[in-house]
Amino acid sequence: MSSSPTRPPQPGIRLHVDLDHDVRPHRNAKIEAHLRVDVDADGVPTDLPAVELAVIIAVDVAEANRAAVRHALPAALKALPDRISFAVLGSGPEPVLCYPRGGEEWAVADREQRRRAVFVTGSLPLHRDGPRPAGYAPWVARARTLLADRPLSVRHLVLITDGSSAARGTSRALADELDRCAGQFTCDVFAVGADWDPDPLLTLAERLHGSADFADGGLDRSITAAIQRLRRVHAPLLPIDVTVRPCVRQVSISEKAPRPHRLGGLPQPGRPIRWSFPTYQWEQGRRDYLLTLVADADGDPLETTLQFAMVSIGRHVHHPVVARWHLPESSPPQAAAGADSVRALNATGRMRGALRKGLVALEAHQRRAAEDWLGQAARLAARLGSDWVLEEIRTVADVEDAAAGRVRLRPVDARSLGPLILRAVSGPGSLPADAVLARPGPRCGACGTPAGGEARYCITCGEKLL
Structure with missing residues (x-):
């Protein structure tokens, strides 16, 4: 490049x-x-010079899931741009610096460094039976320590996880470590496999200003795309x-x-x-x-x-x-047009929240609550024109009437819902430039019948409209 x-x-x-x-x-x-x-x-150059980037690729994966990274990690390393600073962390009782070796903490990509890094990843240590890092805090702490010695314009962590180091009761430790990392670097999280909790991944992405995605089928492309996006930072x-x-x-x-x-x-x-x-x-x-x-x-x-x-x-x-x-x-x-813009933002937030709550409830086998939340998400998606939300809902339910918020759940495997929960928070759905929610028209206070914007009396019962 x-x-x-x-x-x-x-x-x-x-x-x-x-x-x-x-x-x-x-x-x-x-x-x-x-x-x-x-x-x-x-007028600004398209790509940030790679010499201004430092990237850590951390592999938090169990030995049983080696296939998820066997080919993806070498492919991503081969695609690194010349002169980017990089390091690779592997798994063990604590995160282990696997590349570079020989006492160095950072490598600067060129043809030879990429070749050596690819060779080393063939024996990358992954989690085996025995002690494992207690949650994600050790990974973030190790990245913070490494990146402190690389004062470049853009410093970033790519964390690949199958959830194998996650542990209960570690949310406080992660929160404390994220406080220490604030402003130090950013992070993208890529989940592989099927046994991971989306909540800490979303916490990592939110607190470290990145994204959390499911990348089981195209991990190498996801890592490469994340680094390419970093180069577009102005x-x-x-x-x-x-x-x-x-x-x-x-x-x-x-x-x-x-x-x-x-x-x-x-x-x-x-x-x-x-x-x-x-x-x-x-x-x-x-x-x-x-x-x-x-x-x-x-x-x-x-x-x-x-x-x-x-x-x-x-x-x-x-x-x-x-x-x-x-x-x-x-x-x-009459409220100004700016109020419509604010309402649209708030409605978008409620839509995403309802979608996530519905999927979380479904994961917990609370089908009635899931149907209610997903119905709310469908109704808001119909108002906002957010087709991507309706498509997400259709993966787990039949949308009978989106505008009315009527959905009917289908049998689903709860273990398959993690990727949907991630997308509910970090999926598409940016607000259009002219996004405005339609103002509700008059509605009869006696019988609830909706009416047109210019109506003054209910056509059903004759009562004056409110």
Whole structure:
């Protein structure tokens, strides 16, 4: 692959903010805003120079599942670009550095290094009978230690797991280790086999700003694609800073697309009204975030436009979040288009959550709860036009009426649901540029009959519509 020795410090970034500008005043009032960030990398070299990347490939797999990595790992190593820094971890009582050897901790890819690495993977140590790492925390800790000595622009862990080192009661240890890893590197997780728990894999991907996927049939392509994606990164670290009015007591940001997860906010020392939310691996394209502010109206004027926050990305991109406290005794005006955008984001989150809960309930043999949750997911998918969700539901149920949320479960093997649960969280479904949920029309309060947007009386019972 060709690479360019120079890159602009930052691609073009545009920030757009949508919200309902009229808020009812009360304590703990919630102000939600849709942040749409567009990254334009025109004129920026296509690929990040490989010399700026450090990648660890960690193989957390039992000997019984060697076939899952026997051919995939050599193929992925052969596809490494020249000059990328890499290391390979194998399995044992603790994660073992298998390549490079001879006291070195990092190899720099060239034809000879790739050949040697492929040869070594033929005898890669995998889990056998006996002690194994207690969960995923040791793998993340070993990666953190290795990557600390490789201060490059992009540092990344590729963890391949069949769940064989997972252990009960280790979630606290993993959470503590992920706290120590925050901001140090990113991580993609690829699950193989059929005996793994999706929850810790999703935790790893969310906390380390990566993805969790099932890759049993194309592991080599998945690893290669992950590294190619790293080379498309134009801004390895880009914080979203939020400076708020003193009346704002809580600030949170969740990425909704392309990778749904909650961002960790860091208060700025000596600046209690400013929060920084680190984000990673910015490529050309669009990201959607939901900013939530919790504020009190005490002492603020009513019916006056106020700036509740300033959102900043990088040094030169800023956008205010403005709204006003609406008089509580008067009828609110027609909600602005920004409110539709926020509703669409929230509905997308509820849809993904319902899909995941339905699959988890089905995995636990709670069929009635599964049918209810999957029905909710189907109804929201029909409203949002998210066909991928309906396709996921159809793998386990017949969708009788998506708009009404009616599904009927089919017999399924609970062990096959892990990949579906991963996709429910990290699958497609980014918000279209003009995503707007249709406003519900009037509905009869007496008999519940829906009516058209201009109707004033129910055509079934004659009652005035609410």
